[in-house]
Amino acid sequence: NAGVTQTPKFRVLKTGQSMTLLCAQDMNHEYMYWYRQDPGMGLRLIHYSVGEGTTAKGEVPDGYNVSRLKKQNFLLGLESAAPSQTSVYFCASRLVGSNQPQHFGDGTRLSIL
Amino acid sequence: KNEVEQSPQNLTAQEGEFITINCSYSVGISALHWLQQHPGGGIVSLFMLSSGKKKHGRLIATINIQEKHSSLHITASHPRDSAVYICAVRNTGNQFYFGTGTSLTVIP
Numbered sequence: 001n002a003g004v005t006q007t008p009k010f011r012v013l014k015t016g017q018s019m020t021l022l023c024a025q026d027m028n029h030e031y032m033y034w035y036r037q038d039p040g041m042g043l044r045l046i047h048y049s050v051g052e053g054t055t056a057k058g059e060v061p062d063g064y065n066v067s068r069l070k071k072q073n074f075l076l077g078l079e080s081a082a083p084s085q086t087s088v089y090f091c092a093s094r095l096v097g098s099n100q101p102q103h104f105g106d107g108t109r110l111s112i113l
Numbered sequence: 114k115n116e117v118e119q120s121p122q123n124l125t126a127q128e129g130e131f132i133t134i135n136c137s138y139s140v141g142i143s144a145l146h147w148l149q150q151h152p153g154g155g156i157v158s159l160f161m162l163s164s165g166k167k168k169h170g171r172l173i174a175t176i177n178i179q180e181k182h183s184s185l186h187i188t189a190s191h192p193r194d195s196a197v198y199i200c201a202v203r204n205t206g207n208q209f210y211f212g213t214g215t216s217l218t219v220i221p
Contacts, residue, residue, distance in 0.1 A: 031207065033209070035211075040213060041213060042115075042117065042199070042201075042210070042211030042212050042213045042214065043199070043201070043209075043211040044211070045208055045209060048207060048208070050207060056207075058208065059208075088154065090156065092156075098143045098144055098163070098203075099144065099161060099163070100161075101146060101158040101161050102146070102158060102209070103158070104148075104155070104156035104157070104158075106153075106154060106155050107154045107155070107156075109154075
């Protein structure tokens, strides 16, 4: 039982390049989330999903797209990377229910040059 | 706008001291979470509260819904407690809002 696994752990991109971050969970969780963490700021929600085939925008969705084709995977895409997207990205998942905690991945450190 | 405010931002304590970290929030919530972020970056959920008080080992979390305030207490602090502690609230939808964290250093 690996929990929440994020791939890759580190990546350096040039401005304008595209890439996809993968989040995989093996706990059969319905809800999945993508956050970014920047110095001096709390985690901010980019997009989230309440189930396979559904996604919704969070607090800072611009410049990102997501897909949840399979229940266990939640992909975060950057179509044209910008330096402002340099951040640490965290994925989280949880079961349905108001008393369920989030389980976090170890994060992906992304630098855009 | 900061839906969740934590204090203090930084805290240094001697081993064995009693520690309190505070969290105030401004939105209606269905639950409040306390998270621990290790120096390596991983985030672990410590507590989830919707009322009252919870205890796990040396950690105690309380919440006052009327005052929109929560506290995390660490008794008999230890250097291994050194981490960033994050308060997060879940609103009545499915979104979470996070505080900026309290960086705790416990000195032997």
